[in-house]
Amino acid sequence: MRRAVAAFVLGAAALAAQASAEPEEFAAISAPATPEQFFMSRSGTLAGAVCADKKLRLWSLPDGKPLREFDLGPRSFAALSGDGQWVAAADFEGDVRLWNAGTGAEQMHLRLPMRPSAMALSADGRRFAIAPVSQPVQVYDTATGNKLFELPRVVGGTTAITFSDDVELLATGDADTSVRIFDARSGAMLDHNTDFLLEPFAVAFTPDRKHLFAGGADKTIIQIDIALGEVVRKSTRTADPIGVLDVSPDGRLVAAALMHADGFSVPAPVLVSEVATGKQVQQWLPPSAPIGGGWTSDGHLIAATLARDSIRLWRIR
């Protein structure tokens, strides 16, 4: 369930601290089985979900037209590249597959020794990173399927992975409570932050990759200046742990999806704050716990909630 929350991908928007209207429900997607995790491309025209019947389904947006479906193993979670070209899914037994979302062709198939605890596709779809539980993160070239490198082993493994938009940097949130930043071309570690006492569940670069946001069970969001290697802002404590973070494409807003302490299926707020000041500009309590979503490249923040076997899509900004 935590992965379903962590897979809640938030994109970027051009809106600043202007007063916002109430979120509106703008679309619904009917699924043949209960959706457990939702994801979408940055363009906002392609959406997908892992469903309870072990199928990964893709739809076009906003019309909700079914496009394709893939068979999954038990307790799977998935990720979509920002450009919508690739979709990856990993199951509880360590079976990992990468498909071309447009053709349905399988591009990669990995058998990991453990189930994965985190994975990420770069925005351009060129890189794929995956972390088996308690094992080092592995980084792959999606075009060739070749493993490029492994990151150093971390006690307890990795919970969150993200690439910078230009795929120059890679960041991890690790079970030893650290946030680490790497050169995404070589795997060399560039920064190791130990500000958190508890595990970070979410990491997100600004589009100019000058800053990294991180948050998790500490219930705070830190902003790391990558050149300085220092935390330049720390938020006030939130009511619940931070499950997901992402920065708007214009770099002006950061969105945080919280995880309710009484269980990940209990709704918790989505917060939107200014990157420059840390000032919170929006808070929304969804009707049920979000199962995914994302900023679209045209500047809207979208969240998906569940209503029986349909996905409700909300435009938060």
Place this chain on the structure above:
Amino acid sequence: MDRRLTRRESLLRCAALGALKLAPGIGLAAAVSSIEAQEQSARKPTPPNEIGPFYKRLAPHTAVLRTPGDPGLPVTVSGRVFDTRGNVLEGAKMEIWQADHLGHYDLDGYRYRAILFANDNGAYSFDSVMPGHYPDRVCQHIHYIVSAPGHKPLITQLYFATDPVFEGDPDHNYTRDPLIGDRELVRPVTLGGDPAEIHARVYFDAVLERL
């Protein structure tokens, strides 16, 4: 039909054929007995289990996680820390954390979190309460990180045979929690104490692999 050699027969044959040589002053029978004893004391590494989301650094150094009046069934967990050769690991560091009796983890402080060190005999013990069922997890559990110089850190979880999820039959039902992975991590619970104040005891050894 070929009969498989016993370990003793195999060692004696090795000595006879020259594969096992003895230094001056060491008798063959004594050497073989010593090897057998060492091998019999070897221990299987404790199965690892994933760390879970709520590990917290810098926990207090205490063996008393339960304070007087805490609700929940009091439980004392004890055991010893070994390497796979059966040697005790004196001074092994144990980081322990769990939910309270209602299944809530303390993210703001250090309730039900502790760091312990194994004593001269590799033994440890702590007093706590039986953890509740954390939402989104199936079974009651206590988290461990055990570390000792020269050994791989062990990350695992202790489960309880009395967990209602197992319906009294952990042998068959431990897989109801897909994260358990190994039946060995489900330990028996012994109840004792005054009938008005029942206390649970659980024994859980940790066996670490060398680097």
